[in-house]
Structures are given as C-alpha cells and as structure tokens.
Amino acid sequence: MIEMQDIYMTYPNGVVGLNGISVNIKQGEFVYIVGHSGAGKSTFTKLMFREEIPTKGKILVNDQDVTKLKWKEVPYFRRNIGVVYQDFRLLPKLTVYENIAFALEVIEENPKSIRKKVMNVLDQVGLKNKARFIPDELSGGEQQRVAIARAIVNHPGILIADEPTGNLDPNTSWEIMHILEDINASGTTIIMATHSKEIVNTIKKRVIAMEDGVIVRDEHRGEYGYEI
Numbered sequence: 299m300i301e302m303q304d305i306y307m308t309y310p311n312g313v314v315g316l317n318g319i320s321v322n323i324k325q326g327e328f329v330y331i332v333g334h335s336g337a338g339k340s341t342f343t344k345l346m347f348r349e350e351i352p353t354k355g356k357i358l359v360n361d362q363d364v365t366k367l368k369w370k371e372v373p374y375f376r377r378n379i380g381v382v383y384q385d386f387r388l389l390p391k392l393t394v395y396e397n398i399a400f401a402l403e404v405i406e407e408n409p410k411s412i413r414k415k416v417m418n419v420l421d422q423v424g425l426k427n428k429a430r431f432i433p434d435e436l437s438g439g440e441q442q443r444v445a446i447a448r449a450i451v452n453h454p455g456i457l458i459a460d461e462p463t464g465n466l467d468p469n470t471s472w473e474i475m476h477i478l479e480d481i482n483a484s485g486t487t488i489i490m491a492t493h494s495k496e497i498v499n500t501i502k503k504r505v506i507a508m509e510d511g512v513i514v515r516d517e518h519r520g521e522y523g524y525e526i
C-alpha cells in the first residue's frame with residue numbers, strides 16, 4: 299500500500315514539482331501516470347522510492363513513512379521497490395547475467411542462490427540464452443527486458459516504470475507490456491509513467507492524470523485523455 303498525504307515538492311532551484319497531491323495505491327494495483335511533459339510524473343514516482351524527499355507531506359509505503367527514513371535505512375527500504383527507466387540504465391561492461399547478479403551481490407546473497415535467482419528471472423523475461431551477452435549486443439527491447447529482470451529479481455512488492463516503452467517500437471512495446479502484466483498478475487504493484495495513448499487505451503488500468511504538479515483525474519479503467 300502506498301499512501302501520499304498532501305505532498306508538496308519544490309526543487310532546490312525553486313521549481314515546483316508537485317503542488318498538493320494525495321493518493322492511495324493498493325497492493326497489486328496497476329496504475330498509469332499520464333500528463334504532459336513537466337506535469338510532475340517523474341517527481342511523483344521518485345518520491346516513492348526516496349529518490350527525492352517532499353518539501354511537505356507524508357508518504358507511507360507499507361505503513362512506513364518514507365520521508366522519515368535515515369540514509370542508512372534507504373537501501374533496505376529499496377529492496378521492496380524495483381525501478382525501470384526509458385533508457386534501460388544497464389552497466390555497459392557487464393554481461394546480462396552480471397547486470398542482474400550485481401543487484402543480489404550488493405545484498406550479500408550466496409553465489410548458488412544468486413545463480414538460481416538470475417537464471418529463473420532470465421527465463422521469466424525470455425532471455426536465458428543471452429546471459430553471456432553485453433548490453434550493446436542486445437536490441438532495445440531485450441535491454442529493457444534485462445532491466446526489468448534486474449528490477450524484479452528480489453521479488454519486490456512494487457515496480458516503478460518511468461516511460462518503459464519510450465525508446466521502443468510498437469511491437470517491442472507490446473512485448474514489454476505483456477511482461478509487466480504478468481509481473482502484476484503475480485501480485486506486484488505496478489506504477490507506470492507513460493506518454494503512450496495507445497497502450498493506456500488498449501490495456502485498461504487505473505489512470506492518474508497530472509497537470510502542473512497536481513492530480514486532475516483518477517479513474518479506474520481510465521482513458522489516456524490527451525491528444526498528443
């Protein structure tokens with residue numbers, strides 16, 4: 299469960315990112331965040347995994363107030379949240395296997411359990427045969443699947459996807475969406491910021507629309523609602 303209570307966020311340079319947001323997202327929901335560029339979508343998601351701290355307001359993730367976490371508590375808190383980005387953000391010199399294993403090595407798992415988890419998650423995203431490749435040897439869609447595998451290898455309760463199909467062609471985008479739907483079907487909450495009208499209007503989910511740092515629409519099985 300994610301609960302935001304009256305959240306305001308002003309960046310250090312004075313730009314207002316969020317201007318009074320309250321929202322509840324239940325475990326297992328799939329939520330699209332839509333809105334024009336600069337509306338506050340990324341800011342909204344960054345607050346959930348403590349990439350940013352609000353200027354005012356309370357954010358509860360599974361009853362824990364994220365705004366009150368000490369720096370040393372942040373890595374442990376983030377184990378329950380996977381994040382994927384438009385530009386994949388894989389480590390270019392590491393293989394697919396190593397990119398995913400890295401996420402487990404930093405939390406001191408034993409090598410045998412790491413191998414099992416990495417191969418299982420690669421199987422889940424259909425990339426078992428590419429474990430030894432480096433990111434440059436993969437298509438954009440494959441790189442995004444690796445990024446998703448890395449994000450879910452710890453079985454997080456929440457997956458945040460910030461424009462995960464933004465760099466992909468339509469066919470590849472649908473493949474990524476089907477992977478996200480499968481992950482959601484296993485109980486993971488998915489929060490996805492997107493500019494894709496076609497995806498939002500085809501795979502119907504809750505839609506939160508933002509403008510100028512506030513929520514202007516929040517609908518169950520909503521529409522994209524913008525002409526972009």
Ligand SMILES: Nc1ncnc2c1ncn2[C@@H]1O[C@H](COP(=O)(O)OP(=O)(O)OP(=O)(O)O)[C@@H](O)[C@H]1O
Nearest residue numbers: 309311313314315334335336337338339340341342
């Ligand atoms: N690190 C930052 N420092 C200062 N201002 C920022 C920072 N990040 C975002 N902003 C500003 O905050 C506002 C909201 O930005 P945000 O990135 O959340 O929008 P967005 O809806 O995700 O946009 P896009 O669709 O282009 O990704 C914008 O005015 C933006 O310029």
